[in-house]
Amino acid sequence: xxxxxxxxxxxxxxxxxxxxxxxxxxxxxxxxxxxxxxxxxxxxxxxxxxxxxxxxxxxxxxxxxxxxxxxxxxxxxxxxxxxxxxxxxxxxxxxxxxxxxxxxxxxxxxxxxxxxxxxxxxxxxxxxxxxxxxxxxxxxxxxxxxxxxxxxxxxxxxxxxxxxxxxxxxxxxxxxxxxxxxxxxxxxxxxxxxxxxxxxxxxxxxxxxxxxxxxxxxxxxxxxxxxxxxxxxxxxxxxxxxxxxxxxxxxxxxxxxxxxxxxxxxxxxxxxxxxxxxxxxxxxxxxxxxxxxxxxxxxxxxxxxxxxxxxxxxx
Amino acid sequence: xxxxxxxxxxxxxxxxxxxxxxxxxxxxxxxxxxxxxxxxxxxxxxxxxxxxxxxxxxxxxxxxxxxxxxxxxxxxxxxxxxxxxxxxxxxxxxxxxxxxxxxxxxxxxxxxxxxxxxxxxxxxxxxxxxxxxxxxxxxxxxxxxxxxxxxxxxxxxxxxxxxxxxxxxxxxxxxxxxxxxxxxxxxxxxxxxxxxxxxxxxxxxxxxxxxxxxxxxxxxxxxxxxxxxxxxxxxxxxxxxxxxxxxxxxxxxxxxxxxxxxxxxxxxxxxxxxxxxxxxxxxxxxxxxxxxxxxxx
Numbered sequence: 001x002x003x004x005x006x007x008x009x010x011x012x013x014x015x016x017x018x019x020x021x022x023x024x025x026x027x028x029x030x031x032x033x034x035x036x037x038x039x040x041x042x043x044x045x046x047x048x049x050x051x052x053x054x055x056x057x058x059x060x061x062x063x064x065x066x067x068x069x070x071x072x073x074x075x076x077x078x079x080x081x082x083x084x085x086x087x088x089x090x091x092x093x094x095x096x097x098x099x100x101x102x103x104x105x106x107x108x109x110x111x112x113x114x115x116x117x118x119x120x121x122x123x124x125x126x127x128x129x130x131x132x133x134x135x136x137x138x139x140x141x142x143x144x145x146x147x148x149x150x151x152x153x154x155x156x157x158x159x160x161x162x163x164x165x166x167x168x169x170x171x172x173x174x175x176x177x178x179x180x181x182x183x184x185x186x187x188x189x190x191x192x193x194x195x196x197x198x199x200x201x202x203x204x205x206x207x208x209x210x211x212x213x214x215x216x217x218x219x220x221x222x223x224x225x226x227x228x229x230x231x232x233x234x235x236x237x238x239x240x241x242x243x244x245x246x247x248x249x250x251x252x253x254x255x256x257x258x259x260x261x262x263x264x265x266x267x268x269x270x271x272x273x274x275x276x277x278x279x280x281x282x283x284x285x286x287x288x289x290x291x292x293x294x295x296x297x298x299x300x301x302x303x304x305x306x307x308x309x310x311x312x313x314x315x
Numbered sequence: 316x317x318x319x320x321x322x323x324x325x326x327x328x329x330x331x332x333x334x335x336x337x338x339x340x341x342x343x344x345x346x347x348x349x350x351x352x353x354x355x356x357x358x359x360x361x362x363x364x365x366x367x368x369x370x371x372x373x374x375x376x377x378x379x380x381x382x383x384x385x386x387x388x389x390x391x392x393x394x395x396x397x398x399x400x401x402x403x404x405x406x407x408x409x410x411x412x413x414x415x416x417x418x419x420x421x422x423x424x425x426x427x428x429x430x431x432x433x434x435x436x437x438x439x440x441x442x443x444x445x446x447x448x449x450x451x452x453x454x455x456x457x458x459x460x461x462x463x464x465x466x467x468x469x470x471x472x473x474x475x476x477x478x479x480x481x482x483x484x485x486x487x488x489x490x491x492x493x494x495x496x497x498x499x500x501x502x503x504x505x506x507x508x509x510x511x512x513x514x515x516x517x518x519x520x521x522x523x524x525x526x527x528x529x530x531x532x533x534x535x536x537x538x539x540x541x542x543x544x545x546x547x548x549x550x551x552x553x554x555x556x557x558x559x560x561x562x563x564x565x566x567x568x569x570x571x572x573x574x575x576x577x578x579x580x581x582x583x584x585x586x587x588x589x590x591x592x593x594x595x596x597x598x599x600x601x602x603x604x605x606x607x608x609x610x611x612x
């Protein structure tokens with residue numbers, strides 16, 4: 001286990017190196033002069049020069065890169081030009097919103113997906129299975145931001161049950177917080193719901209054909225216990241592996257959903273920065289989301305090796 | 316004698332190949348979900364090709380007297396904030412979505428095949444190439460695409476470039492994996508042993524037999540591209556207005572969601588139908604061509 005752990009930890013470093021390099025090089029993709037783009041059309045030469053030195057673009061490229069990595073190792077993602085504050089602070093301040101959103105969405109999609117997937121597998125090839133899988137396929141096919149808008153129209157505009165958007169902090173009470181999170185989290189949960197439900201069904205079907213399930217049934221274990229204890233608990237182990245993938249989709253989806261529901265999260269910060277060309281925030285935001293993704297996948301792999309010893313000995 | 320033998324094998328191989336093909340097309344024809352997907356996707360395709368004939372109005376014609384008009388017998392799905400016919404805009408929007416989808420499929424297919432073939436063939440480069448691909452895949456695809464499209468400038472070409480960069484690592488991985496398997500098979504070893512050059516074997520045998528998983532994956536990439544293009548247009552980094560795209564019609568309709576909910580509604584349905592059709596096609600192709608591939612997004 002220790003050997004696998006060290007091996008897996010080391011293999012994350014080249015990826016992090018690529019991720020940080022790609023984030024650094026991002027600014028060189030800008031056609032023309034990034035400083036002039038950021039300053040806008042009405043800027044004077046002095047203003048452009050000032051922004052250029054704030055971005056550090058007046059230094060030679062190796063010096064820029066050296067400075068970038070030196071700051072990165074200290075946990076400093078640079079300074080936002082438009083907000084005039086540290087990118088790390090700006091992201092940390094908005095992180096609770098994004099974490100609440102993605103956390104609740106993950107909870108909803110996992111719960112519903114496991115129910116749908118198990119029911120579909122147990123009643124394989126019946127109308128129950130077909131309707132559950134139709135729901136899953138629709139979840140994969142509808143654009144989540146559009147579902148968000150349909151929900152806003154139905155539950156906020158027509159029925160007036162929920163607010164159209166905006167974020168209420170948890171400190172203002174759990175009920176208002178939940179009200180502000182319900183629709184965004186549901187909209188965000190939809191895509192994952194489809195993926196996870198199909199995955200649950202497939203692994204459940206595989207497990208239900210295993211010998212130990214037949215043995216359990218043969219010795220007279222009640223069907224409910226067979227499903228819950230013997231089959232489901234084993235079917236959930238491979239599900240751990242898709243968690244890494246799901247977190248990636250959630251982080252990307254949150255960006256758009258925060259935009260639809262006017263939630264002041266990290267995604268909205270990054271989109272704002274992208275549209276207003278605040279390059280340090282774009283670079284920092286890209287680097288941070290990718291790093292989170294790499295570490296989640298690292299954790300997933302180690303957890304999986306812990307749950308399923310066969311993995312450890314394969315390499 | 317020798318000639319006869321080789322032509323005999325050729326005939327035999329051709330027959331086998333024809334049998335295999337007909338089996339695939341027959342199995343697809345009896346795959347109900349695949350056929351449903353085919354019908355859905357073909358209807359969208361027809362809508363895009365014959366947009367000029369099908370659309371009852373010009374997509375960019377303003378009728379300020381009918382701003383935000385509810386659906387009626389002239390404007391079947393209502394009008395938007397400029398009094399433009401929503402139905403006509405949605406029909407024309409299919410063109411942009413499908414054009415971008417096809418371009419992304421072609422580009423990710425070609426680039427992914429090249430990168431995957433090199434990584435799977437040249438051991439020295441394999442590790443470097445695949446780590447770069449892993450690094451790119453660590454960025455959430457949609458976020459990477461938004462950042463790239465905005466930085467390069469809002470245009471149809473840049474949307475294609477952004478989505479190609481975001482999705483090529485996925486096709487490259489698939490191709491590399493199949494190349495690694497196929498290159499060890501006996502007929503590849505045999506071809507190399509009789510003196511065929513590696514490049515010839517790579518294209519004629521290895522890649523030709525690695526296509527099934529790639530085709531399945533490309534169908535899903537088409538679906539994801541249509542969704543992603545809608546997101547990009549919705550955020551405002553897609554093809555610039557007044558070009559109607561499903562995403563920017565929704566973004567526009569969002570401003571009048573209280574007074575004119577119909578503007579938002581139809582393009583979303585169009586996106587869903589297209590993506591559903593493509594997902595069904597992909598599922599069907601996977602069932603028939605390659606039952607082992609996992610869904611990867």
